[in-house]
Amino acid sequence: MKILHTSDWHLGRLFHQQSLLEQQQTLLQQLVDVIDEHAVDAVIIAGDIYDRSVPPSAAVKAFSDFVDQVAVQRQRPIVAISGNHDGAERLGFATNLLKQAKLHLITDLPECTEPVVLRDSETEVNVWCVPFHDPLQVNHWLNSECKDFNTAHQLIVDRINAERNGARRNIIVSHCYLDGASESESERPLSIGGADRVDWQMFADFDYAALGHLHQPQYKGLEHIRYSGSLMKYSFSEANQRKSVTLLDIDNTGLKHITQIALKPDQDMRVIKGQLTELIEQAKNDPHCSDFIQAILTDKQAILHPMAKLRAYYPNLMQLRKEQLEQNNAAPGAHAQEHLKKADSELIQDFFSEVHGEPLTDDQKTAIAQVIQRIEQEESES
Amino acid sequence: MKILHTSDWHLGRLFHQQSLLEQQQTLLQQLVDVIDEHAVDAVIIAGDIYDRSVPPSAAVKAFSDFVDQVAVQRQRPIVAISGNHDGAERLGFATNLLKQAKLHLITDLPECTEPVVLRDSETEVNVWCVPFHDPLQVNHWLNSECKDFNTAHQLIVDRINAERNGARRNIIVSHCYLDGASESESERPLSIGGADRVDWQMFADFDYAALGHLHQPQYKGLEHIRYSGSLMKYSFSEANQRKSVTLLDIDNTGLKHITQIALKPDQDMRVIKGQLTELIEQAKNDPHCSDFIQAILTDKQAILHPMAKLRAYYPNLMQLRKEQLEQNNAAPGAHAQEHLKKADSELIQDFFSEVHGEPLTDDQKTAIAQVIQRIEQEESES
Structure with a gap:
């Protein structure tokens, strides 16, 4: 059975006041192409489908179109949880009905103990879905007194473990921050103060942990405890990351392969650095001028209208930094x-x-x- | 086949800054009870499910719960169109998927020529669903040049008539303002200037026209061209209306019965009139003190804090009018x-x-x- 693991789409996100929806739609189309190419059986989305609890209607349409292509036209189940950016109640519209039609949207915490079961002729997989939650929500549900995310998440995993069925493989889906994993600049903290970290060890015993929240593709602790990473780069701090989706191959004996499949945006997000005249010279032969650009100018002298000058070549120049000025400001x-x-x-x-x-x-x-x-x-x- | 016709729920509406959601939930539960009592086969909602394009999440949950009870638990199809208050794109999430699971949300105009087919062992009914539209949207779709709602709606009905199948019965669902019908104060005009009226004659040839927009239950022109009216009273101008849902009985020979079934809110919306002391005396023996009240005081003299005095008896006194003052202000x-x-x-x-x-x-x-x-x-x- 082949399962695609993706997360952190952030549909509707703005980048320097500019909509990224067109980019996001291109990348969702690439996901559909991957599903076809690799004969994917099911898709897992580990939270943050939308960028905010009330997404723009065009973002709703983009997700709706994806659902249409995957669950309606290709009859492939989608299993998704709400992340910290999603509005759980709003995302949770008609979930019981959608479930009948292959879209499993898990947005309500107590549902985490009822696995979504994926089946083919040989394999049965329990997918345990843990929507994003904070300790308060766990305490409210379990009448517990957790003060941090780790204790709260452990309680949930304990509940799930108590329900686990030996005959089936087990995947857990969660939107959380694994302690020690690498963050980018585009994630919003789950809580202020840092009590939001969770130990990877609690996931060790599952066949696979499909995680969301951190935007860099990575595993932590063990290779099967993994962030797919975000759909695209959402900050210049991610300029050197390679965004991808993760393809699992699992059968009734367990996890067989993990493959990362690169996503190729029409417009990359890049940082260029040099003197203005050098950058302009390079730009003349740059085939990717429409990329989202952050330029770091190393010129020592002041320059009039550098933004306008460089934008003549890079129309999506989003940010201009002056190295000299930053160094000066930094001198104490x-x-x-x-x-x-x-x-x-x-x-x-x-x-x-x-x-x-x-x-x-x-x-x-x-x-x-x-x-x-x-x-x-x-x-x-x- | 028994079909329930309802419309204009306006979930999430505020009344004098107060949420009506609890009332609305009670009334939706009454709809579910009607479905059980009368063995209803399908439900038609003729638009304005929500009060605004971005409804509060609690309103989304209320609709979701209704869908759960009717389409999931009772396996009864729901056919709904978007009204002028609904956000068509937002409401239209995953419609193709939901369709597979008995929730037909028609929010995209060109879908009006593909009927939802309701079937039982004897009867087949085409339900033609016309989501709310203005002439511009029709012109965009049909490359026409309509200037008013009537011409635009006629074009749509022409399209539907061209697709009609002689063997089946035909119901049309639309959210529109029939010329000559009675309006209340709680409807929002479809257009400014009055080019929003539509002739009832174009609906004459259908077995039933299930209309939404006007909040008073009524028929216009012919008995089968009908507004179910809103779920509840949304202005004091409706104090004397009796809100209801409409139950159709239709078989393969045509429409057999129309029954109006009254809806009973926990808290009615009433106007009381008299001198303050009289009203207070009456209030002491009023078993419905929690109703939403508009009080018209007929006292000739000024009164200190009449709102507070009357609210001691009617906690949901929403509005106070002074007849004397209004007459004085009106005197030229x-x-x-x-x-x-x-x-x-x-x-x-x-x-x-x-x-x-x-x-x-x-x-x-x-x-x-x-x-x-x-x-x-x-x-x-x-």
Whole structure:
């Protein structure tokens, strides 16, 4: 039996005020292609289908179209849990009805002890679905007094273990933060203060743990305890990650293979670094100009309208950083004061030559130095 | 075959800032009871399931619970269209999948030419579902140039008629405003300017027209062209309406019966009228004190804190009107001026006796008359 594990789609997410939905739709189409190519039997989505509890209607349509293609047209079951970004109640519309028609949306915590059973002629797999929860919700359900996510999740796994059926294979699906795993910048903390970490050990005994929340594809502790990673890069901190979906091959003796299948967005998210003129030269021969770009300028002097200049080549330049400026700002104490003071006249010189195309004359430099001095005097007297 | 026709639930609606969801849930439970009592085979909802395009999640849950009880537990199909209050795309999540499991949500206009077929051992009924639309949407779909709702709806009915199958009975479901039908205060206009009216004649040729939008149960033109009316009263203008659902009995020879079944809210919406003391006396023996109340006070004199006084008996007093004041405000021209002036001193007298429990003495009256006179003088000089 082949099962596709994906998570953290964040449909409807904005990136620097720009909708990513078109990108996301392309990638969902790639998932459908993977399902066809690899004859996938079922799909698991480990939470954060949407980016927020009230997703834009176009995001609802994108998920609806995916469901249509997979569960209706291809008759492949989808098993999904709600993540910390999803609105559980809203996502949970008509779940009992949808279940009859191959879409299993588990958004209500107590349902975690009733596995979704996936079957083919040889294999039976229990899929235990743990929707995102905080300790309070667990306490409310089990009348317990957990203070942290780990204790709470362990209680849930204990419940599941008590229900486990020896004859079937067992997959657990959860949206949680495994202690020691790598985070990216685009995840929203599950709780403030750090009591949100969960030990991987509680998942060791399952045939596979299909996890969501962390956006980098990775396993933790054991190879079968795994984050599929997000559908696409959602921050420039992920520029060097390779996003993928995870394909499991499982039969009645257990897990046979894990394969990571790369996802290829139309527009990548990249960081470029160099002097403005260098970057512009490179851009002229860059076949991927429509990528989402963060540019780090290493120029020492001030530049007029660098964003506009670079955007002429990279229309999706989303962010511009100036290395020099960041270093200056980072310099501490009196040394930094000196540094900044020195920068004043240099800044004016750079600005002048940028606008007029020629440097300041010595007379002009002297005049400017006097003005700066006068301003400083006035400031210290006031 | 027995079909229940309901519409205009407006789940999630606020009434004077108060949620009506508890009331609505009670009434949805009554619908389920009707389904059991009358062995209903299918339910038609003619639009405005929700009150707004992004309903509160509790409203989503209420509809989801209804779907659960009817389509999952009782295996009865539900056929619903989107109304002008519903967000068509959002409501349309996973419709193709839901269709397989007996929930037919028609939110996309071109689907109106593909009927939902209801069947029992003897009868086959085509249900033609026309989700709410404006002329622009029809023009976009059919490449037409309709300027008003009537022409647009006629085009749709023409399309449906072209697809009609002689062997089956035909029901049309639409969310529209029939010209000449009675409106309430709680409907939102379909368009500004009044080009939103539709002729009943285009529905004459169907076995039944299950309409939504107008909140008063009624038929127009012919008895089988009918509004079920809203789930409950949504304005005091509906205080005297009797809300109901409509039960059709149809077989392969055509429509046999139409029955209106009354809905009984826990809390009615009522208007009471009289002097404050009278109303309070009545309230003491009123078994329905928790009703939503609009009180019209006929007292001639001013009263201190009438809202608070009456709320002690009617906790859901939502609105207080003063007949005298409204008449005064309505009186036009110089006569009204005279009326208002005369009211000044009376108002003060009423206020005094309300606070002190005794009338003004003659001396006090004179003093007050002098003050009023002085104010008037100053006003006329300034």
